[in-house]
Each structure stands twice: as structure tokens, then as C-alpha cells.
Amino acid sequence: MSIYPIMLSQTxxxxxxxxxxxxxxxxxxxxxxxxxxxxxxxxxxxxxxxxVTRLFRSAEAVKINLxxxxxxxxxxxxxxxxxxxxxxxxxxxxxxxRGSAPRDHVFPNNVEANxxxxxxxxxxxxDLLKNGVSTITxxxxxxENCYIxxxxxxxxxxxxxxxxxxxxxxxxxxxxxxxxxxxxxxxxLVKDGKIHTHPIRKNILxxxxxxxxxxxxxxxxxxxxxxxxxxxxITTADEIFLTSSTSEIMPIVQVDSNLIADGKPGSITKQLQxxxxxxxxxSSTKKVIVN
Ligand SMILES: Cc1ncc(COP(=O)(O)O)c(C=O)c1O
Numbered sequence: 001m002s003i004y005p006i007m008l009s010q011t012x013x014x015x016x017x018x019x020x021x022x023x024x025x026x027x028x029x030x031x032x033x034x035x036x037x038x039x040x041x042x043x044x045x046x047x048x049x050x051x052v053t054r055l056f057r058s059a060e061a062v063k064i065n066l067x068x069x070x071x072x073x074x075x076x077x078x079x080x081x082x083x084x085x086x087x088x089x090x091x092x093x094x095x096x097x098r099g100s101a102p103r104d105h106v107f108p109n110n111v112e113a114n115x116x117x118x119x120x121x122x123x124x125x126x127d128l129l130k131n132g133v134s135t136i137t138x139x140x141x142x143x144e145n146c147y148i149x150x151x152x153x154x155x156x157x158x159x160x161x162x163x164x165x166x167x168x169x170x171x172x173x174x175x176x177x178x179x180x181x182x183x184x185x186x187x188x189l190v191k192d193g194k195i196h197t198h199p200i201r202k203n204i205l206x207x208x209x210x211x212x213x214x215x216x217x218x219x220x221x222x223x224x225x226x227x228x229x230x231x232x233x234i235t236t237a238d239e240i241f242l243t244s245s246t247s248e249i250m251p252i253v254q255v256d257s258n259l260i261a262d263g264k265p266g267s268i269t270k271q272l273q274x275x276x277x278x279x280x281x282x283s284s285t286k287k288v289i290v291n
Pocket of ligand 1 (some may be wrong): 037181182184208210244246
């Protein structure tokens with residue numbers, strides 16, 4: 001996936017070859033920072049305000065002073081897309097750390113946050129969106145504050161790597177048999193025409209696409225029930241799907257060795273995918289769901 005040449009560094013636009021941070025950088029040494037991954041379709045941001053709002057919530061939770069207002073960062077991100085002439089599908093990675101300072105666990109005084117953002121080309125994965133993916137299940141060994149989108153992703157990285165080694169796309173995480181979310185996405189179970197997903201609590205990331213799914217479900221008059229489900233419920237599910245800014249609304253057709261229903265994406269998942277494509281203004285040639 002190629003990175004476009006112009007990056008945002010602090011509040012300036014610079015060539016990616018000229019980005020340089022010292023070794024004593026708190027993101028690098030402590031994971032002391034927060035981030036966002038934002039989707040772009042045809043050069044336009046999808047759910048930008050939702051991502052910016054979450055960035056501010058994460059930064060406040062870890063006491064990082066952001067060097068911009070919501071309006072200023074939204075404007076800088078718009079400029080980043082313009083300066084790289086982005087007209088296709090892509091994603092932006094935006095990271096803010098507490099800054100550069102001699103290594104010490106205690107917060108440094110008067111340090112300026114380090115900000116950078118870059119754009120990467122990211123076509124939609126039409127094949128997976130149409131046919132669905134397989135997942136494994138793993139214990140959720142993360143901390144209690146997963147609503148903070150922090151740089152500390154080691155348990156997520158290890159779970160996703162295990163999924164990859166098993167030939168799977170994602171790992172569904174559970175605490176004592178109750179499903180929280182996946183390593184890099186939210187997860188939902190459909191049973192008897194109703195969508196079930198873990199409630200908004202501190203132990204999951206409050207996904208921006210999750211908010212869209214709730215809105216689509218309301219519009220489609222599909223009950224959206226914010227109650228957790230168990231690993232055992234998965235075996236009798238009618239449909240399972242996951243969501244994230246890069247995966248969109250992705251059908252899950254197999255969990256561990258169990259096929260979900262007939263092993264094909266279900267009708268509620270497809271209705272939500274169609275609503276997503278309309279909401280994100282996906283052009284008709286790139287649609288998964290043909291109406
Ligand atoms: C752990 C986790 N949960 C959920 C999500 C989905 O969030 P969003 O829909 O905002 O991309 C992500 C996205 O990266 C994630 O890492």
C-alpha cells in the first residue's frame with residue numbers, strides 16, 4: 001500500500017522523506033499517544049467528524065493536550081488530501097503522542113505533542129466484502145480502557161497475527177466467554193432478525209462504523225440490541241459480521257471450525273452493506289451490493 005508523498009507534521013506539510021523524530025519520543029518508547037484511521041472514498045472523507053470527536057476523547061482520557069481545535073485539525077486533514085491530489089479510495093493515519101523528551105515515565109513539563117498524518121492508497125476489498133471472511137476466537141487480554149484509541153496495541157497485534165497464522169482475517173475476542181470485539185474491529189451477531197452487539201462501555205472501542213450501523217439499522221427497522229453475546233451463541237447465529245473503517249461491514253462466514261448458517265453472507269448483513277455504500281457515496285462501479 002503506497003503512502004502518498006506529502007505528510008502532515010505538526011501543523012506543516014512536508015515530504016515524507018523529511019520526517020524525523022528523535023529516539024526519545026514518548027509514542028515510540030511508551031506507546032504514549034493516540035491515533036485515528038479515517039476512510040476516504042473518491043477523495044472524500046467518510047465519518048471525519050466522528051473520528052475527530054473520538055481523537056479528542058482519547059487525548060483527554062490520557063491527558064495529552066492537542067495542539068489544535070477540532071475545526072483546525074479537520075481543515076489540516078482536508079488540506080492533506082488536497083495536497084496529495086487524492087481522488088481515489090484511501091485511508092489517513094493520524095497520530096498524536098505526548099512529545100519528545102528524555103525517557104521518564106512521569107509526564108515531561110512543557111512538552112509539545114508530536115503530530116503526524118499520512119495518506120495511503122486503499123481500494124475496497126470487493127472479494128471479501130462479497131464472500132465473507134473466517135475468524136478465530138481468542139481471550140481478550142487487553143486493559144479496561146479500550147475505548148481510548150491508544151498506541152498500545154500489543155494484545156491486538158498478537159491476536160491478529162494468530163488469526164493470520166490460522167489462515168483467518170480476524171480474531172473475535174472474549175472475556176470469560178462473552179464477546180467484546182475483534183482485534184481491530186467491532187463484531188455483531190444476528191439472530192431472529194435482530195442485531196446484537198456489545199454495549200458501549202470502557203472495555204471496547206466505540207467504533208465510528210458501529211455508529212453508522214446503528215443508524216442504518218434504525219432506518220431499516222432492524223432491532224439493534226446493545227447486549228453482549230457469548231462464544232456459545234455464535235454456533236447458532238444466523239449471521240455474524242464485523243465493522244471498521246478499513247474493513248467496512250464485513251460478513252463473517254466461519255468462526256473457528258464452525259460455518260455460520262450456510263456459510264454465506266446473510267441478508268441483514270447485505271442490507272447494511274447496501275446502506276453503507278449509499279451513505280459513503282460509493283460509485284456504482286465499485287459497489288458490492290447491486291440493487
Ligand atoms: C479494537 C478496535 N475496535 C473497533 C474498531 C472499529 O473502529 P472504527 O469503526 O472507528 O474504524 C477498530 C478500528 O481500528 C479497532 O481497532
